[in-house]
Amino acid sequence: MKQYDVIIIGGGVTGSAIARELSRYRLKVALLEKEIELAFGVSKSNSGIIHPGTQNPPGSLKAKLCVEGNKLIRQVAKELGVDFKEVGELVVVFSEEDIPKLHELKKEAELIGVEGVEVVDRDWLKKNEPNLSDEVVAALYAPTAGIISPYRLVYDLSENAARNGVRIHTDTKVLGITAEKGKNFIIKTTRGEFFAKFVINAAGLYADEVSSMVGISDFKIKPRKGEEFLLDKKRQYITNHLIFPLPTKVSKGVLIIKTSDGNPMIGPTAEDVDDKEDRSTTEDGFKKVVTFVKRMVGAIDENDVIAYFAGLRPVAGDDFIIRHEDKVPGFVNVAGIQSPGLTAAPAIALMVVDILGKNGLALRKKWFFRRHRKKTEHLFALPFSETLKLIKKDPSYGDIVCRCEMVSAKEVREAIKRGARTMDGVKFRTRAQAGRCHGSFCTTRIMRILSEETGVPLTEITKRGKCSCIVKKDRRDG
Amino acid sequence: MTKQTMICIECPRGCVLKVDAENGRVVKVEGNGCPKGSKYAVSEVEAPARVLTSAVIAEGLSLRMLPVRTDKPVPKTRIMEAMEEVKKIIISEPIRCGDIVKKNILGLGVNLIATRDFDRE
Amino acid sequence: MVERELVIVGGGPAGMAAAVSAYERGVKDILLLERDQYLGGILNQCIHTGFGLGYFKEVLTGPEYAERFIEKVKSIPAIEVSLKSFAVAMTSEKVVTYLHPGKLDTVKGKAVIMATGCREKTREMIHVPGTRPAGIFSAGLAQKLINIEGLLPGNEVVVVGSGDIGLIMARRFVLEGASVKAVVEIQKTSKGLVRNIVQCIEDFGIPMYYNHKISRIYGVDRVEKVSVVRVDDNYNELPGTGFEIKCDTILISAGLIPENELVEMAGVRMDKKTNSPVSDKLNETSIPGIFVCGNSCKVYDIVDSVTRDSVIAGKMAAEYIGSL
Numbered sequence: 027m028k029q030y031d032v033i034i035i036g037g038g039v040t041g042s043a044i045a046r047e048l049s050r051y052r053l054k055v056a057l058l059e060k061e062i063e064l065a066f067g068v069s070k071s072n073s074g075i076i077h078p079g080t081q082n083p084p085g086s087l088k089a090k091l092c093v094e095g096n097k098l099i100r101q102v103a104k105e106l107g108v109d110f111k112e113v114g115e116l117v118v119v120f121s122e123e124d125i126p127k128l129h130e131l132k133k134e135a136e137l138i139g140v141e142g143v144e145v146v147d148r149d150w151l152k153k154n155e156p157n158l159s160d161e162v163v164a165a166l167y168a169p170t171a172g173i174i175s176p177y178r179l180v181y182d183l184s185e186n187a188a189r190n191g192v193r194i195h196t197d198t199k200v201l202g203i204t205a206e207k208g209k210n211f212i213i214k215t216t217r218g219e220f221f222a223k224f225v226i227n228a229a230g231l232y233a234d235e236v237s238s239m240v241g242i243s244d245f246k247i248k249p250r251k252g253e254e255f256l257l258d259k260k261r262q263y264i265t266n267h268l269i270f271p272l273p274t275k276v277s278k279g280v281l282i283i284k285t286s287d288g289n290p291m292i293g294p295t296a297e298d299v300d301d302k303e304d305r306s307t308t309e310d311g312f313k314k315v316v317t318f319v320k321r322m323v324g325a326i327d328e329n330d331v332i333a334y335f336a337g338l339r340p341v342a343g344d345d346f347i348i349r350h351e352d353k354v355p356g357f358v359n360v361a362g363i364q365s366p367g368l369t370a371a372p373a374i375a376l377m378v379v380d381i382l383g384k385n386g387l388a389l390r391k392k393w394f395f396r397r398h399r400k401k402t403e404h405l406f407a408l409p410f411s412e413t414l415k416l417i418k419k420d421p422s423y424g425d426i427v428c429r430c431e432m433v434s435a436k437e438v439r440e441a442i443k444r445g446a447r448t449m450d451g452v453k454f455r456t457r458a459q460a461g462r463c464h465g466s467f468c469t470t471r472i473m474r475i476l477s478e479e480t481g482v483p484l485t486e487i488t489k490r491g492k493c494s495c496i497v498k499k500d501r502r503d504g
Numbered sequence: 505m506t507k508q509t510m511i512c513i514e515c516p517r518g519c520v521l522k523v524d525a526e527n528g529r530v531v532k533v534e535g536n537g538c539p540k541g542s543k544y545a546v547s548e549v550e551a552p553a554r555v556l557t558s559a560v561i562a563e564g565l566s567l568r569m570l571p572v573r574t575d576k577p578v579p580k581t582r583i584m585e586a587m588e589e590v591k592k593i594i595i596s597e598p599i600r601c602g603d604i605v606k607k608n609i610l611g612l613g614v615n616l617i618a619t620r621d622f623d624r625e
Numbered sequence: 626m627v628e629r630e631l632v633i634v635g636g637g638p639a640g641m642a643a644a645v646s647a648y649e650r651g652v653k654d655i656l657l658l659e660r661d662q663y664l665g666g667i668l669n670q671c672i673h674t675g676f677g678l679g680y681f682k683e684v685l686t687g688p689e690y691a692e693r694f695i696e697k698v699k700s701i702p703a704i705e706v707s708l709k710s711f712a713v714a715m716t717s718e719k720v721v722t723y724l725h726p727g728k729l730d731t732v733k734g735k736a737v738i739m740a741t742g743c744r745e746k747t748r749e750m751i752h753v754p755g756t757r758p759a760g761i762f763s764a765g766l767a768q769k770l771i772n773i774e775g776l777l778p779g780n781e782v783v784v785v786g787s788g789d790i791g792l793i794m795a796r797r798f799v800l801e802g803a804s805v806k807a808v809v810e811i812q813k814t815s816k817g818l819v820r821n822i823v824q825c826i827e828d829f830g831i832p833m834y835y836n837h838k839i840s841r842i843y844g845v846d847r848v849e850k851v852s853v854v855r856v857d858d859n860y861n862e863l864p865g866t867g868f869e870i871k872c873d874t875i876l877i878s879a880g881l882i883p884e885n886e887l888v889e890m891a892g893v894r895m896d897k898k899t900n901s902p903v904s905d906k907l908n909e910t911s912i913p914g915i916f917v918c919g920n921s922c923k924v925y926d927i928v929d930s931v932t933r934d935s936v937i938a939g940k941m942a943a944e945y946i947g948s949l
Contacts, residue, residue: 303845306756329897333749335757410722414729421727426711464747466763470774484776489759494846496759501561501591501775511819515678516927518819554824557673557686558800559772569775571672571688587800601692619672620688
């Protein structure tokens, strides 16, 4: 019988952070994810920004957990070997009239405990962010903003959680939950039944549906689509900081984002949609974003855009919903985790553990918790002297598979050993296929490596699971 | 007499040919930039044919698919049939560019030849 | 650091022709770097005929055309071929860094010829809106899957753009048993050679839509359909002309871009629009001694012209080395 103390539903950054936090304790924990790999839902299209905490209303969960998360993530990143870079952010304004708004933002930020924020003038900007357009008159500088790879954070959190005993079940969709009074939850899934004393709902876009399964239907998740556009790695240093406009009511606006992979990104748009699977991009979104960011940094050229995608923010009102449902003892909702959810994730995890403790879960620390994880190497992030050392250790680091993003066969095999099962899984972990040629040159090689390592025939290799196979027929099958 | 225009495919130039034919036989070709053009017009009207290029399964050799072509054009109407034959072929011995992979495809007097050297893995 | 007379990056038709030509003009120490495990470059997957009429005066397939140069290169001991060697950096001092299994090397050339070919425009570059399911391929990737791997990407195909590779792949798909539903070209005429329109499209009765574009891609896991709409001469959609085509595969064949990231890294002046070096003279760059030839210099229609101009690049490099 699949009996657990805690079952987490949803394998995005929230679920994975909670899983790792719980793996410190003497508990049987499982994480259920409906997709074939983790981070294939909301987390895959995250911007990768570790926010300082500015632009969240004081008193909100978002503000509190964002500021805490910003502090916690540094330790988490260090322990897991995920690259975190504190690059700082600038909230820019185009007219003198808006400068008081920057001071307001500063005051709010200080109120919630964001450190080091200051309003900077043109001279400062000229020196520190020379590509900013002359239209920008001042900015709010928040030095504690940073960048991280959202997928790698999810994969490394969950890998570490698994190493500390958490069972991870992918391709396992929850179909129904029955609460046996005072005893146990029975979770019916596409892969049989699971039993748990506590259930954490971190189901992202589907958190409202999962919550309804136990009769709690007082919130709805409304998807808010964001289209993002990735620039060529050649433009890595087009800005030194994350660049934000003044925030609006619905979003933080269209940004110029530095990413931990090196490629700058522009976006996102913010559009409320009905369909929870609508990740389509539009010509309109592209034009809007390019026009907008050009006003901030004129040097951005639409010819440098190599990829685009859309993600869906799981919006449930203005704030996060993180609470124990007293009507259904043992059931914890962690819903509406949109921006700044990535930053807040480690703080959310602590909060959820605290909620579980207060509601009867016995929290006894393990005598030994493996907090560290060996860093995954990426050639694109290394100087040649380091690359040479790696190649001496393992020759296949010198066998380049993806030429646009410089990814070796070793990195691809390593990604598969660590759980990649699909072409997207390899892409998110290594960046192979994510460059300017979009996999035209490396797709066949990656398919073959995937097939060799997993024993899956070439015709069954998929882009992202289900019916997303890459090819339909092998001549060899007749 | 029938008159038709066609585009010569013998080279990348793509000459526009004016072709007169009587009872299915070509009597006059105009517009061709070289002798290949008139030859093409005749075959296109009297017995249209194409060189078939494809690849066959290779086992235990350098790569998975050996590129091949026919050494002479195959009648257009028999191309798909010829393809079915090609798909059945498996080669497992090293081969040189120009070697015959299969003789006399569909009894047409046309051979399938390798267009690349393939060695053992 | 090893010093060589001439370093050539790329062992396709351009790099091989340049190597042979430089050797014939007196350069006796040439290093030819090729990232694949074979010489020949993209010709190896172009298994159709139509090559060589200009240069060899006979009709050859891509691999046959390549084979002739491979034989030639192999017969010249002064040309050292380094396979599975992937150039990752170049400086204005003509120092090339390259990786291969087990090694990271740097080499300095008196002259360098970059013969790195080109890449295909992607769906993103031509701005096709919609979802991003599996089943969207560049024509060249589909060509590699079918001709090199023996894998059929899909059964019902729509080709976007009418570049030569797209036309040739339309025929290839039909021969493999798939159905090609349409070729959709936004321009009034095809960018491809007329002979390819005749023998790849008309021969097989494939519908060709000029002045049309794909306005949206549908499908969550795999491509399910596309919507197509007629456009005016300024590429604006004409209302009321839209229709849908059911398909599981989309091939993008909308043009090629020279692959010049290494010369750009070396500081060569680039034309942002064409992604090729700014220069008054064929094959030259703004840095003396760094030459670019073949499709990385400009996109050619046929390989015979690549050979012709790459021979000139070899000669230019030989003269440059001689003048030092």
